[in-house]
Amino acid sequence: xxxxxxxxxxxxxxxxxxxxxxxxxxxxxxxxxxxxxxxxxxxxxxxxxxxxxxxxxxxxxxxxxxxxxxxxxxxxxxxxxxxxxxxxxxxxxxxxxxxxxxxxxxxxxxxxx
Amino acid sequence: xxxxxxxxxxxxxxxxxxxxxxxxxxxxxxxxxxxxxxxxxxxxxxxxxxxxxxxxxxxxxxxxxxxxxxxxxxxxxxxxxxxxxxxxxxxxxxxxxxxxxxxxxxxxxxxxxxxxxxxxxxxxxxxxxxxxxxxxxxxxxxxxxxxxxxxxxxxxxxxxxxxxxxxxxxxxxxxxxxxxxxxxxxxxxxxxxxxxxxxxxxxxxxxxxxxxxxxxxxxxxxxxxxxxxxxxxxxxxxxxxxxxxxxxxxxxxxxxxxxxxxxxxxxxxxxxxxxx
Numbered sequence: 001x002x003x004x005x006x007x008x009x010x011x012x013x014x015x016x017x018x019x020x021x022x023x024x025x026x027x028x029x030x031x032x033x034x035x036x037x038x039x040x041x042x043x044x045x046x047x048x049x050x051x052x053x054x055x056x057x058x059x060x061x062x063x064x065x066x067x068x069x070x071x072x073x074x075x076x077x078x079x080x081x082x083x084x085x086x087x088x089x090x091x092x093x094x095x096x097x098x099x100x101x102x103x104x105x106x107x108x109x110x111x112x113x
Numbered sequence: 114x115x116x117x118x119x120x121x122x123x124x125x126x127x128x129x130x131x132x133x134x135x136x137x138x139x140x141x142x143x144x145x146x147x148x149x150x151x152x153x154x155x156x157x158x159x160x161x162x163x164x165x166x167x168x169x170x171x172x173x174x175x176x177x178x179x180x181x182x183x184x185x186x187x188x189x190x191x192x193x194x195x196x197x198x199x200x201x202x203x204x205x206x207x208x209x210x211x212x213x214x215x216x217x218x219x220x221x222x223x224x225x226x227x228x229x230x231x232x233x234x235x236x237x238x239x240x241x242x243x244x245x246x247x248x249x250x251x252x253x254x255x256x257x258x259x260x261x262x263x264x265x266x267x268x269x270x271x272x273x274x275x276x277x278x279x280x281x282x283x284x285x286x287x288x289x290x291x292x293x294x295x296x297x298x299x300x301x302x303x304x305x306x307x308x309x310x311x312x313x314x315x316x317x318x319x320x321x322x323x324x325x326x327x328x329x330x331x332x333x334x335x336x337x338x339x340x341x342x343x344x345x346x347x348x349x350x351x352x353x354x355x356x357x358x359x360x361x362x363x364x365x366x367x368x369x370x371x372x373x374x375x376x377x378x379x380x381x382x383x384x385x386x387x388x389x
Contacts, residue, residue, distance in 0.1 A: 002253055002284040009170045021164050028161075031170075038287065038313045085312045086346045095348050105170040111161045 003039060006105065007047035013107045014057050021112070026057035028111030034102035036069040036085050060111075069102030124249020125258065129230065132261050174288055177256035181291025184263065189271040189381030191374045194254075194290050196314055197298035198307070199280030202324045202357055204232045206298065207275060209357040211239040213367055218374060219272035223262050225254040225279045232277065242266065253284040256291055271378040273370060286313035293373060294319040299343070301325050301334040308343040315346040320353065322366065327356040 014026055029048070033039050041064045048062045069082035075094035080087070082102065088095055125132055169175070185192050197203050207222060214220065222243040224232040233245035244262050246254060259276065268274065276292060278285040286295075297318035299307055302325055308315040315321065321343050323336060340352050353369070355362030 002251075002287070005251065005253075005255070006170050009173060012173065013166060013168050013170070017164060017166055023162075023164070038283075085316050095345055107166045107168050107170065109166055110164045112164055113161050 003043040003047040004051070006039065007044065007051040010048065010107055011051050011055060011057065014110065015055075017110060018056060018112075023110075023112035024056060025113045026060045026110055027113060028061045028063065029057065030063045030065060030108040030110070032065045032067055032104060032106045032108045034067045034069060034104045036082060036099055036102040037105045038085075039105055041066065065108065067102055067104065069099065071097040071099045071101075074098055124247070125251060126245075126247040126249070127258065127262055128244050128265060129247075132258070171287065171289075174256045177260050178289035178291040181256055181259055181263065185274070185291060185293075186377070186380060186384065188268060189378040190268055190274050191272075191370070191377040192274040192276060192290075192292040193370075193373075194276045194278055194285070194292035194295045195298060196278045196282070196285045196295055196318070197280060197300075198282045198303065201280070201298045201300040201303070203277050203280070203298050204235055206322065206324060206355070206357040207277060208235055208239040209360075209363065210275070210367070210370070211236065211241045213363055214273075214370075216240070218371070219269040221266055221268055221272065221274055223254075223259065223266075223274065223276045225258075225277060227251070227279060248279055252279055252281050253288050254278050254290060255288050259290045271374070271381065273374055282307070282311040282314050286317045293377065296320045296322060298322045298324050299339065301328055301332055301336065301339075305335050305339040306342055308339070308346050312346045315343050315350065318347065318350060320351045320369065322362075323352060323354045325356060325358070326354045326361050327359040 010029065010031070018024070033041060033044065044064065045062055052058050052060060071080045071082045073080055073089035073092060073094055074096040076089060076092040078089055078091040080089055080097055082097065082099065085099065086095065087097060089097060195203055211220065220241055222236045222241050224236060224243055224245045225248060226232055226245065227248050227250065230245045233243040236243035244266055246258050246262055248254065254276065276290060295318040297314050299321060301323065323339060329336060336354065343352065344350055353362050353365050355366055
């Protein structure tokens with residue numbers, strides 16, 4: 001996954017929020033990154049600092065909440081915990097798992113002044 | 114610079130020209146608006162407040178992708194996003210596809226590479242119009258680049274649009290371009306376990322072309338195992354064993370394309386009738 005352009009998207013969301021919510025400085029950013037979203041939190045942190053330099057979010061503290069992956073077995077309907085994008089249903093062994101949680105990448109909230 | 118793949122996305126060229134800088138996913142870092150403090154040194158005593166944002170990082174890309182998809186549907190264009198690692202034989206396969214179709218189907222190609230016009234030149238030499246997008250340090254195409262490229266191309270109604278993404282088995286998986294299908298190309302000179310190593314792409318694709326199959330007699334590559342791994346990631350993945358060199362599998366691939374084009378054209382006709 002492309003953390004650099006995702007970090008640019010974070011900045012864009014921050015700038016749009018700054019205009020609509022009328023703030024001038026961002027001190028903290030909370031991202032929600034699903035375990036199945038293929039974003040490396042460390043790479044995101046590195047890119048975040050680099051992209052935010054010289055902007056209203058320079059020096060902002062980045063918090064990444066990693067949300068666990070889950071899926072539903074399309075064969076037997078079981079709910080399955082997923083650490084990877086693929087796997088076998090522990091109940092019936094089917095590989096037909098549909099991801100239901102853990103693939104999101106969202107800006108959750110901002111601490112602003 | 115991206116810690117994962119060195120991508121940066123600030124040097125994009127579409128057809129050799131800089132795209133218009135705007136508010137899209139390609140936007141470059143804008144200077145902070147007037148009155149905005151940017152330094153650390155200005156100690157602030159203002160009170161912090163929390164703003165709920167809840168916005169998807171790919172929301173902007175997905176908006177462009179949806180707009181592209183609507184435009185493609187309205188014009189009856191069947192668009193494929195071809196993805197693979199570098200060196201899988203994508204461009205050679207495209208050239209062979211264009212040659213075999215032999216003008217029977219109107220088509221155009223968007224080529225994505227970090228640098229050079231080489232691939233677009235190869236496509237044009239094969240007789241198809243091609244626009245090159247150079248992503249600079251960027252490691253994938255995004256939907257806004259495709260929107261801009263489509264504006265600059267004279268796309269025909271009821272045609273085929275082949276988008277050759279930047280050679281990269283990781284980053285392009287997450288970026289919807291508005292295509293009908295992602296087609297992943299795996300060549301038999303790679304490892305059988307690539308689908309397990311890079312599952313995102315195989316999960317995102319609807320069709321896998323197992324390319325360079327003419328080389329199988331000279332390699333220890335286990336084609337059955339590669340297909341098994343790929344379908345372990347994506348049980349619905351269709352696989353065509355193909356060789357741009359020997360022509361093996363080309364008929365099946367071309368039939369798949371023609372069927373997609375027919376369905377897309379029918380969709381456009383239905384849409385036009387509904388709107389009448």
